[in-house]
Amino acid sequence: MLSKKTKYGLKALTYIARRATNEPVRVIEIAENQQIPQKFLESILLTLRKSGILGSKKGKHGGYYLRNQPAQIKMTDVMRVLEGPIAMVPCVSLNYYEKCDDCPDEDLCSVNKLMLEVRDSTLKVFRNNTLADFSGVNE
Amino acid sequence: MLSKKTKYGLKALTYIARRATNEPVRVIEIAENQQIPQKFLESILLTLRKSGILGSKKGKHGGYYLRNQPAQIKMTDVMRVLEGPIAMVPCVSLNYYEKCDDCPDEDLCSVNKLMLEVRDSTLKVFRNNTLADFSGVNE
DNA sequence: ATTAATCCTATCAATTTGGTAGGAAATACA
DNA sequence: TGTATTTCCTACCAAATTGATAGGATTAAT
Numbered sequence: 494m495l496s497k498k499t500k501y502g503l504k505a506l507t508y509i510a511r512r513a514t515n516e517p518v519r520v521i522e523i524a525e526n527q528q529i530p531q532k533f534l535e536s537i538l539l540t541l542r543k544s545g546i547l548g549s550k551k552g553k554h555g556g557y558y559l560r561n562q563p564a565q566i567k568m569t570d571v572m573r574v575l576e577g578p579i580a581m582v583p584c585v586s587l588n589y590y591e592k593c594d595d596c597p598d599e600d601l602c603s604v605n606k607l608m609l610e611v612r613d614s615t616l617k618v619f620r621n622n623t624l625a626d627f628s629g630v631n632e
Numbered sequence: 633m634l635s636k637k638t639k640y641g642l643k644a645l646t647y648i649a650r651r652a653t654n655e656p657v658r659v660i661e662i663a664e665n666q667q668i669p670q671k672f673l674e675s676i677l678l679t680l681r682k683s684g685i686l687g688s689k690k691g692k693h694g695g696y697y698l699r700n701q702p703a704q705i706k707m708t709d710v711m712r713v714l715e716g717p718i719a720m721v722p723c724v725s726l727n728y729y730e731k732c733d734d735c736p737d738e739d740l741c742s743v744n745k746l747m748l749e750v751r752d753s754t755l756k757v758f759r760n761n762t763l764a765d766f767s768g769v770n771e
Numbered sequence: 772a773t774t775a776a777t778c779c780t781a782t783c784a785a786t787t788t789g790g791t792a793g794g795a796a797a798t799a800c801a
Numbered sequence: 802t803g804t805a806t807t808t809c810c811t812a813c814c815a816a817a818t819t820g821a822t823a824g825g826a827t828t829a830a831t
Contacts, residue, residue, distance in 0.1 A: 507742040552798025603646040614753040691829025
């Protein structure tokens with residue numbers, strides 16, 4: 494299941510992307526419009542900023558803005574920041590690979606085999622989608 | 633991430649499927665061979681039995697066995713029993729559909745849109761795989 | 772009877788999740 | 802220069818979930 498963090502993060506990104514201008518958007522505006530607890534959202538946007546997806550500006554007229562065009566923001570990156578590894582087991586993860594200590598031979602491991610297929614198909618979806626596609630900005 | 637429960641369950645099913653005969657297999661044998669805590673595995677096999685995937689026999693010479701041929705056991709069913717809904721959000725779940733209370737219109741919801749694609753692609757993998765395929769029984 | 776297995780209920784510690792609180796730091800503008 | 806406004810940071814917390822363990826009841830073979 495998708496965590497609330499990821500869900501809120503995606504909704505917030507969509508909200509920002511759908512704005513006409515690229516002026517900074519205040520947290521409270523997003524929180525109210527998307528029905529997200531403000532303080533929680535604050536921490537989520539902060540991690541999105543630290544990962545380089547969002548930029549921020551402090552003080553009056555401050556807020557968060559996209560660092561790139563929506564069409565340039567790949568969902569693989571967004572999902573990795575918000576939800577963590579895309580793979581369902583570390584032994585098939587591209588970016589967070591880890592060997593299972595209970596598994597003598599990965600090539601013979603049925604779980605590995607199945608989850609590799611799942612990873613590939615999920616990755617394909619995220620690679621084919623940018624923030625623009627999935628928030629419907631250029632339609 | 634895949635829960636240990638699911639991982640252990642899949643490994644256990646594979647172990648049973650790879651046995652030449654369909655004689656009941658004891659929990660302790662699976663636990664030892666697959667490095668799974670015995671008591672935990674007991675509870676997992678129990679839910680697999682209650683869902684109809686496994687059968688069991690009590691007492692001496694007892695154990696668990698497959699209710700159907702490996703090639704008849706679809707991974708969609710197995711995954712739903714072990715891991716729960718395949719969809720990452722209830723609002724795109726086929727079997728456990730639930731409306732989001734914070735979402736006025738699903739057709740406009742970007743999360744819904746993206747997760748629908750993910751669900752479809754994951755479902756395709758699970759529908760294309762039976763226990764036989766993924767444990768390599770008929771190769 | 773005895774032994775060997777599943778079945779069932781209850782409990783529990785550790786981790787993760789989803790959030791809140793309070794204030795420090797930076798910025799715009801009067 | 803002061804004040805309002807916003808992000809930023811740290812710490813904390815309650816509830817739910819996960820990954821087990823314990824102990825015995827039940828069933829079946831010999």
